[in-house]
Amino acid sequence: MDKPVDTEAAILGSAVALLREHTFEDISYLDLAEATAVSERTIYRRFPTRSHLLEALASWIEAEQFPLPQFRTPEEFREAVRARFRAYETAPGCAFVAARGAALSPTTQAPAVPITSAIFAMLDDAAPTLNGRDRQRIAAAARYFASPMFWARMRTGFDMSADETLEAFDRAMLPILAPARKTSWAA
Amino acid sequence: MPEADLAPELSSTQTAILTAYSELIEEVGTDDVSFRLIAVRAGVGERTIFRYYPARVDLLLATSAWIERTIFTRQESESIFDVPLAIREAMEAYDRRPELAHVVAETALRGVNGAEPAPRRDRFDTMVRGEVPALAEHERRLLVAALCHLDSAATWVTMRRELGMAGRDIADAAMWAAEAQLDPIRDRAAG
Numbered sequence: 001m002d003k004p005v006d007t008e009a010a011i012l013g014s015a016v017a018l019l020r021e022h023t024f025e026d027i028s029y030l031d032l033a034e035a036t037a038v039s040e041r042t043i044y045r046r047f048p049t050r051s052h053l054l055e056a057l058a059s060w061i062e063a064e065q066f067p068l069p070q071f072r073t074p075e076e077f078r079e080a081v082r083a084r085f086r087a088y089e090t091a092p093g094c095a096f097v098a099a100r101g102a103a104l105s106p107t108t109q110a111p112a113v114p115i116t117s118a119i120f121a122m123l124d125d126a127a128p129t130l131n132g133r134d135r136q137r138i139a140a141a142a143r144y145f146a147s148p149m150f151w152a153r154m155r156t157g158f159d160m161s162a163d164e165t166l167e168a169f170d171r172a173m174l175p176i177l178a179p180a181r182k183t184s185w186a187a
Numbered sequence: 188m189p190e191a192d193l194a195p196e197l198s199s200t201q202t203a204i205l206t207a208y209s210e211l212i213e214e215v216g217t218d219d220v221s222f223r224l225i226a227v228r229a230g231v232g233e234r235t236i237f238r239y240y241p242a243r244v245d246l247l248l249a250t251s252a253w254i255e256r257t258i259f260t261r262q263e264s265e266s267i268f269d270v271p272l273a274i275r276e277a278m279e280a281y282d283r284r285p286e287l288a289h290v291v292a293e294t295a296l297r298g299v300n301g302a303e304p305a306p307r308r309d310r311f312d313t314m315v316r317g318e319v320p321a322l323a324e325h326e327r328r329l330l331v332a333a334l335c336h337l338d339s340a341a342t343w344v345t346m347r348r349e350l351g352m353a354g355r356d357i358a359d360a361a362m363w364a365a366e367a368q369l370d371p372i373r374d375r376a377a378g
Contacts, residue, residue, distance in 0.1 A: 023300060025244055049218035096298045103292035103344050105216065105285070116349050133359075140352060141364040144345045150336055152296045157305030158332050171326075172333040175367035 008046050011036050012060040015053070019093035024054060024100070051104055058101020061094045066148075068115050074177060077122055081146045082166050088151045089162040099152035116143050127180035134179050141176045145169055197253075203229040204236055205253040208246060213286045217247065244300075251294040251302050254287050259340070267314040267334075268373075271365035274338050275358045281343035282354035292340035305335035319372045333368045337361055 014035035018027045033040040047053035066087050069080040088095035119139045123130065130138075144150070146169070154160040154168055197205070207228035211220045222243075226233040240246035259280050261273045281288035294302040311331045315322060322330070336342070346357040 023298075025300070049216075051216065051218045092298070096296065099296040100293050102348070103289060103296055103341055105289040106348060136350070136352065136356065137360040137363045140346045140350050140357075140360045141367075143349055144342060144364075145333075145336065147345060149296055149341045149345065152298065153304040153336055153339070153341075154332060156298050156301070157303070157308060157335060158328070160332070168329045168332045171329040172336075172368065175370045176364055178367070178370075 007036075007038060007042065008056070009060070011038070011043060011046060012057055015057050016061065016065065016094060019097060020091075023093065024057075024097055049107075052107055054097065055101050055104050055107055058098050058104075061098045061101075062148075065091060065094050066098065068118075071118060072122060072125065074122065074126060074181070077119070077142070077146075078170070078173075081169060082162075084146070084148075085151050085162040085165050085169070088148055092155070095148050096152055099148040102147060102149060115146065119143055119146075123180055130180055138176055138180055142173065145172050145176075200229075200231055200235060201239055201249075202253075203231060204239065204246070205250050208250045209254055209258070209287060212250070212290055213284070216286070217290060222246075247290070248294055248302055251291050255291055255302075255306070258284060258287060259291065261338075264310075264314070267311060267318055268369060268376075270311065270314075270334055270338065271362045271369070274334075274342075274365045275362035277338065277340075278343050278358040278361045279354065281340050282357065285347075288340040288343050292344045295339060296341065304339075305332075307338060308332075308335050311335065315372075318377060319375050320377050321375055322372060330368060330372070334365060337365045337368070 011032055014032055015027060018031060018035060029040050029043045032043050036043075043053075047056060066084055069076075069083050071077040071080040088098075116139070119142050120135070123135055123139055127135075150169065151162070151165055154165040158164075158168075160168065204225060207225050208220065211224060211228060222233050222236050225246075226236055229236075236246070240249060259277060261277055264270050264273050281291075291302075295304045308331055311334055312327065315327050315330060319327075342361050343357055346352045346360060352360065
């Protein structure tokens, strides 16, 4: 581990491996240090608090574990969301961390997540004359229902599977996309 | 008071501890607050805190629930068609206390070991069943699920963080999205 490999990525990779068996709360900095073969001090230097760790871990998981399929149309958006919900279900420990990390008070200025700009691009393409207020409302709602937060709430609060969660997503999106919809949604 | 009947009885010592911790969260965040600091602020011994809340996570979840009950209180909706208005008011409340909104949002997304992710699920379900009895159970479940998702601090956090929206735009968008959920049942209410 002396090579100048990305220590941060190595630490986050160990955390992801530990998340298969443990919750985030159960993973100590000592566990992480041992799994990564670095000192506990190194972990503290990279992640001064557990919030820092959770936030970095969540963005890493989103990018590495659940990469977002490209989409340009509402139909492709729906397929991308379906693929994500199914992926969350196969790695729930990671998906809960992704949901929680997205809820934290940000410690760093995170770069814009690609899904948000992709949703705006999709809307601009599907409804180029849509007024600005509805454009923002629709994008905000679509972004929020497509998030790991929705999957997490449906799983814990409603005991829904990934496919049921997609059904709830469809039901929520139908009236939200109505002002921007020319083609049918989830026909 | 909404949800008050579900609230556990808290001793004045517990209330002092939860108040102290929520104040310190707003001042320095959740992580950098030691039990010692909370004890000093609450005017109790550190051992007293451990007696009520053996681990930090116990204290955090209790504080989160307390914040939802006492700071982000919603006016009780008489009708499911009033819920969008309550959601709008909730968003305005989250916008006034952003640090606390983040705590409440995060603890509700922890899974079975976290805070209740849909605290008004049963209330919404009862209202829809009473007001729109013709709605099939499955449809009702999906509607209640969408409203519960919108009626949460995570809505405010996402629209703030991911879209950079201002408080009034978030309140508007959350209310609008909730109204949209009700569109399919607007004219199906029982007379």
